[in-house]
Structures are given as structure tokens and as C-alpha cells.
Amino acid sequence: MRPIAAIIACLTVTWLCACDTATDPVEDDIGFLFRIEVKDSEGKPVTNLRISGYNELSNIDPFFSDAEFTSPPEPTATTSIHTVVAVKSQVDVSIYDLNRQLIAILSDTVLAAGTHRLIWSPGREPFSGIYECRMTARDTLSGEMIFEDLMYPVKWTADPEVSVYGYTDSEGIYQTANELMFPNVLENVPTLIQTNAIAEELGTFAFEDTVVLTITDTALDDTMRIRRVVRPGRNVFAIVWDPGSPAPATHRADEPPYPAKAVSVDSDIDPPDLEWSLRQNYPNPFN
Secondary structure, three states, X not given: OOOOOEOOOOOOOOOOOOOEOOOOOEOOOXXXXXEEEEEOOOOOEOOOOEEEEEEEEEOOOOOXXXXXXXXXXXXXXXXXXXXXEOOOEEEEEEEEOOOOOXXXXXXXXXXXXXXXXXXXXXXXXXXXXXXXXXXXXXXXOOOOEEEEEEEEOEEOOOOOOOOEEEEOOOOOEXXXXXXXXXXXXXXXXXXXXXXXXOOOEEEEEXXXXXXXXXXXXXXXXXXXXXXXXXXXXXXXXXXXXXXXXXXXXXXXXXXXXXXXXXXXXXXXXXXXXXXXXXXXOEOEOEO
């Protein structure tokens, strides 16, 4: 059984301007909090602004170009997961968040011996982050466990149409206590392994504590981008709404939402000496 591994998708961004009055995030003992308070130049709250964001990544191989991740392939956020089934069995492959909440079921059926390819296409939901892919195989007659393994795919995208946290409320505030949306604050994060589209491991990478935020008035196509450091504890940012440019165009603007998951299975029968395997997903990170 191979070691637990993890992965993520990549992107290079340059730029960013900011107008706010926030101080550095501070840690305290009340738990995690991420809060943005947006007001205009007259001090009035700005409502219904879309808040999107992503953690910057470190040690990403330059194999990935800007173009690949500013114009991701359709459908959005797709990754391949390969499994090797040694003998015909009941195979369950499911995706969970790190709180063990079920996100998607990729396989819940009897699979023949061979190599099988599962496609996970989560689209806009769930949010970007680290997920757990767990595989179990049971004897079709006795129900006895034959094999189990898990690995950690990472969904990551800089596209503000996909990496949405939420919207400001009637007081111009968006806040969340969900640490899973900011993987850099999590403890005991597994090793994240970067892979390319042919499943080659390119090295490891990590989430940085710098988060790139895009704040968008979707009605007026106004946007502003800022960088902020997010750490464990309380993170409160007071932002003065001062959009400097139109919101970037997106090729998804007129398209319907993607399904929560789309799954296909390809089976290739291998020689009799198959060894059970749940392989790291690729590309990783994926977007």
C-alpha cells in the first residue's frame, strides 16, 4: 500500500492593488475567523459583493504556464484518479472533505480486474481545498474487506468565477469560520505532490499564508484585487471599496452551472499478476 500523498493545481499571478485600513492578522484563542468589511469612501457598507480568493503556492514547477490556468479546460476543475483492481470485487471510491463529510461518490459498483480511470469534475463546488479520496474493495460474495487506501487530491484555481467564498451581507460583511477554505491554517497537512497530465510526479508544493482576494460587483462588472496574509486565529480586514478596473472577462459567463460531479470509468484488463493500487490523481493540483 503506497504512502498517503496529496496534490493541487497551479497558477502564476502578478499584480495587485489594495485600499484598506486593516492591521496584520492576530492570533487569539477564539478559533479561526476570516472577516472582510467593505465600505465605500463615505463609510457606507457595500452589499452583495462577491468575495473570491486563493492561497498562493510555493515550489510549483515552472512546467505549468500562465496560459494553462487562466484558461482552464472544460469542464472546470477536472482530475483523473486511476485504480488497479486485482480481482473482481465491489469497489467504492468516494471523496470527502477533511471533516469527513461526503462530497462525491465516484464508484459504488462491482469492477472487473484491471485498471480503471475515474474522472472527478466538481465544477464550482465544493470550494477549493484539500480533499480525501478513499478507496475500499470487498469480496463480492462474503463482503470481506480486500483492500483499502486513501490519497489527497487538491482542487485549486485562481479563477474568481470558481474560487468563490461568498457575498457581503447588508452590512457589507462577509465572514467564515471554516478553516478548510484556507488550507495554510490547517494542522497536519499531508505532503502535497505536484503531478502533470501524464501522472508524472514533479515534486512537492505547499500553501502559503498569502491569499489573493478578488472582490467583484457582478452587476456593474467592477472589481478590485488585494493580497492579505491569513493565519490561524482572527483575521479581520476593513476594505475601502475602490474598484480600479472592469471585472476580467470569463469564458463561462453565459454558460450554465456545471454538475456537482461527472464520472466515467475506463477499464483495461491487465495480466493476472495485478497489484491493488489507488494512484495519486493528476494533474495535481487541478483546477
